[in-house]
Amino acid sequence: MSPRATKFLLGIAAPVLALVTAFAITSLVLIAAGDPAGEVWGQILSVPETRKLTNIINNATVLYLSGLAVAIGFRMNLFNIGVDGQYRVGAFVAAVVAGEAWLPGYLNTLLAVAAAILCGAAWAGIAGLLRATRGVSEVISTIMLNFIATSLVAFFLRKAAVRVEGSNSLGTKVIPEGSRIPSFSIGSGPGTEVYGFLFVAIFAGFAFWFVLNKTRFGFDLRATGQSTTAAVANGISVKKMTILAMLISGGVAGLVGLPILFGSAYSYGSTFQSGLGFAGIAIALLGRNNPIGIAIGALLFSFLNEQSNALQILVGVSPDIVAITQGVIVLTVVISYEIVRRYGVRLEQQHVAQALASEAPPPPGGPSSAEPEEVRA
Amino acid sequence: MSSSAPAPAPEDQRSIAVRLRGIGKRFPGVIANDDVNIDVKRGTIHAIVGENGAGKSTLMKILYGVQPPDSGTIEINGEVVTLSSPADAIRAGVGMVFQHFMLADNFTVLENVVLGAEKLHGVGAAARAEIMRISDAYGLDVEPDRLVEELGVGARQRVEILKVLFRGARIIILDEPTAVLVPHEVDELFTNLRGLKEEGLSVIFISHKLDEVLSVAEEITVIRRGTTVKTVDPAGVTARQLAELMVGSELPSPSTETSTVTDEVLLSVQHLGLPSPEGRPLLNDISFDIHRGEILGIAGVEGNGQAELVEAIMGMRHGVTGSVRLSGTDLSHVSTRDRRESGIGYIPEDRQRHGLLLDSPLWENRILGHQGRPPSVKHGLIDKRGARTDTQRIIEQYDVRTPGPDVLARALSGGNQQKLIVGREMSGDPILLIASHPTRGVDVGAQAAIWDHIKDARRKGLAVLLISADLDELIGLSDRIEVILRGRLVGAFDPGDVTPEQLGSAMTGAGDPA
Structure with a gap:
């Protein structure tokens, strides 16, 4: 082979x-x-209908961005647990900016997306800065920042919120129609609208691959992730890379909530979907920090979620x-x-040994008498 | 074949402590051992020498029960034994002292020795008495109540030996025991080993330091490519002949040809200092120049500031005072990357930690440290094709034994990893080459090749800073040798008329006026 x-x-x-x-x-x-294990699997592994498929794709889009954000950290050996907080901050700020509609139409959308990226990056940047300058573990600091983000967003939500009529829930101003990101339909009938943000997610995946594998910056990032000692000896500033990696990870995290915001919710409220950041960790692991792998992982998780919805009713x-x-x-x-x-490394070492053995002169297969050297005393 | 040894007439069967016959061990695709035959006589020190990867470690793992052999027999004291675990080996009286010590730092010597062997003499007075008995009997001089973390390397090694004796071993395997020791500790170790031998114990001594082997062993078995080549009497061979048996070919020596030194200064280091929070500075007022075409060797006992000196020149340390000028340009305040790109090639001391990305393919390792320059980078983008082509060039020019540039660096042997690094660092037209222990842990064949490349660099007009613990290498390659002691340069020597002994005494501060 x-x-x-x-x-x-x-x-x-x-x-x-x-x-x-x-x-x-x-x-x-x-x-x-x-x-009944059989019935459960029968239900989960059944072919989803178009409406469910739409949900699967939409949720996977969100999870994909979350997985990418975590994977950027992983590539640099940083464990960004804070995607959860970062996407809340990003989505909230985007919702406020888009809701205020300072600019017309899609300019408003662009401004809001940029604000989400910047705020997500800044929130993660705090952890990066702490790590680079004070040696604080990013695991600890991002967990803490998650709590702070949750409270902070809840606090500001009260300030920025408008009460939706006939409901108890709080939310930011609804995004004007001209600034929403249009969906496209993959079937007929209601509930088959896929987020237009899907294309942004695909682009983000491509950019992830390109930057990491094709640019000098990506090389430095991967090198630092593999061995900080080798990075230092070869002229890579580990501190700089730490801060940059956290900023980019946080920037992508800022995008996580936006497909929902611009595609279906149109405002950030107290019921906005939570827990997306943690799912991203699992998906990045499953997808091996590889953009295609993360996509498959996101689809799988989304598939499992969607297919399990009916379990209670159908199978109990x-x-x-x-x-x-x-x-x-x-x-x-x-x-x-x-x-x-480990198996792969062993296989490769054997492969190398084999390749070298076959190109070297015939190995000493026979008895050692085949070696006629005499020691001259 | 062992009968070809110029030993006295075959002795009684019972005088053989370990007899290995036809030992073979295969891993898929690799023959680690093949038809190994060794007789270790009781009450002798028997050395086993061979290049890295010759199969010494596998053989010792077999003898210590870590791996079963595929073929062949092991006889201990005349009885055929099957060793399927180290516990079996210990029961048969075989003990092993590993190269990397396996001691708990925060335990006392006594606690370390009884750990895992509590059943033998308990953990109290009886154990202590036994430890003292062994220590006195073999002159090991251990103090049972000292914490291991307070002990020096030599003392730790004696604790390891005592551990083995405490468990009742009569046959002791030492794997590269001198690799971690300074010269006087080596002498002490050898005194201890001779003590063991006189008490009738058998010592199997694995090494690739030939001079040491010649001075301590009674018999030397040479292993090459997994099989025993010859067993010789140290009185009848020279280190050079042994090395030739190990490599199977004529050996080059490191000696330099005619001087190529010019009077153009390429590297000028002035008043370099590096304060340490613990008091004595790590580097203290170090000044030297290296000229075009000159190799400056730095000799010193490890830990006297060599590593810090290199890292200070490379810009990897904070708080360095003084100046570093390369070809007239002041580099004192620029980053490591800028220093590298202004023409420093760097062969780091620890190639696996500082020189390579072990889990990346060779062509990515070619880029490392050269991210800013062609042929591996074009317009800020990684040029995979360029990097691969250039890696292929290094593989051919520097004789890196690998199936191709897509192999992970981890899969190569140490010598081949080092040759790749040397090839990489010679790329991009450096004007200064810093070589820190360039041949440490590489086999004799790769060593000769690396020496050639360093001489080549000198011929091409590079300035070379060579740091090495191998005095022969320093004397053979350098145009000038500076000795470093406690962070200061304490004396300059002309390699033309200095002996290793003179260097050695300068390195330890003995007979030094300063």
Whole structure:
């Protein structure tokens, strides 16, 4: 088998191994609880109808951006747990800016998106700055910043909110129609509208790949992620890279809530979807910090979420069972990647040894008498 | 084949402590050991020498029960044994002292020794008495109540030996024991080993430092490409002959040809200092010039400021005072990247931590440190094709043994990794080459190649700063040698008329007027 094919197969082996294990463990949980495992899987793995497919794509768009944001940190060996806080700050600020509509039409949209990116970046930048200058672990600081973000946004929401008529919920001013991002339909009938923001997400994925793999900046970032000592010795400023990586990660995180904001909610309220940042961590892990992998991971998570909605009604099992599956996937993914990675390294070392053995003169296969050297005393 | 050893007439079967016959071990695609035959006589020190990757470690893992052999037999004291775990080996009286010590720093010597062997003599007075008995019997001079973290490297090694003896070993394997020791500690170790030998224990000593092997061993077995080549009597061979047996070809020596030194100063270091929070500065008023076509060697016992000196010149340290000028340009306040790009090639001391991205392919490693220049970068974008082509050039010119530039750096042997680094650092027309322990841990073949490349650099008119712990290498390559001691340069020597002994005493401060 060619090395390229081997690499590809090894790349697929890890997530497949992880998924199979996760499904097996979930089934065990179902069986232990006395639930009909077969029916549950039958429901979850059924072919989704167009309306559900639309939901899957829309939610995956959101999760994809979240996964990308986390993956940028991972590539640099930074664990940005704070995507959750960063996207809240970003979405809230974007909602306020877009709702105020200082500029007309799509200029307003652009301004709001830019504000979301900047605020997300700034929020993550705090953690980057702390890490670079004071050595504070970004894990701790981003967790703290998540709490602060939640409270801060809730506080400012009260200031900026307008009461929706006939409802208790608070929300920012509704974005004017001319500034919304149009959706496109993938079927007939209602509920088949896919977010136009999907294209922004695809572009972000492409940019992620391009910057990391094709630019000098991306090379420096990956090099620093692999070995800070080698980075320092080779003239890369680790502090600078830390701050930049956090800023970019936070900037992408600022985009996470925007498909919902500009595609369906049109305002930021107390009911705005939460928890998107944490899902991103799992998806980045599952997708191996690779833009295509993250897309597959996002689609899978979104698929599981959507397909589990009807479990309670149809099979009488709580849809929370897929949360177990998703949780287990994160664990098995980490383990199976490590197993496959070690196997891959061994395989490569053998491959190198083999290639070298075959090009070198015939190895000393026979008895050692084949070596006629005499020691001259 | 072992019968070809110029040893006295074959002795009684029972005088053989370890007899290995036809040991073979294969890993898929690799033959680690093949038909290994060794006889270790009781009460002797038996050295096993070979290049890195020759199969010494695998063989010792087999003898210590870590891996089972695929073929062959192991006899200990005349009995065939099967060793399927280190516990079996210990039961059979085989003990191993690893190169990297396995001691708990925050435990006392006593606690470390009894750890895992509590059943033998308990953990109290009986154990202490046994430790003192062993320590006195073999002159190991350990203090049972000292914390291990307070001990020096030599003392830690004696604790490791004592641990092995405490568990009842009569056959002791030492894996590269001198790699971590300074010269006088090596002498102490050898005294201890001779003590063990006189008590009838057998010592298997693995090394690639040939002079040491010649001075301490009674018999030397040479391993090349997984198999035993020959067992020789140290009285009848020279280090050079041993090295030739190890490589299987004529060895080049490091000696330089005619001087190429000019009077044009390329690197000028003036009053370099690096304060330390703990008091004595790490670098203290260091000044020297290196001319075009000159190799300046820095000799010193490890930890006397060599690493700091290199990092100060490379701009990797904060708080450095003094000036560094390269070819007239003041580099004292510019970043590491700017220093590199103004023409410094850097072969770091620790190639795996500082020189390579182990989990990246070779062509990406070619880019590392050269991110700002062609051929690997074009218009700010990574030029994969350019980098691959140039990596292929390095592979050919510098004889890097690899199937191609897409292999991960981790998959190469140490010598080949180092050759790749040397090739990379010689790219991009450097005017100064800093080589920090360039041949440490590489096999003899790669060592000769790297020496050639350094001589080449000198011939091409580079200034070379060579830091090495190998005095022969320093004397052989350098045009001038400076000795560093406690962060200061304490004396300059002409390699033409200095002996390793003179350098050694300057390195330790003995006989030094300053």
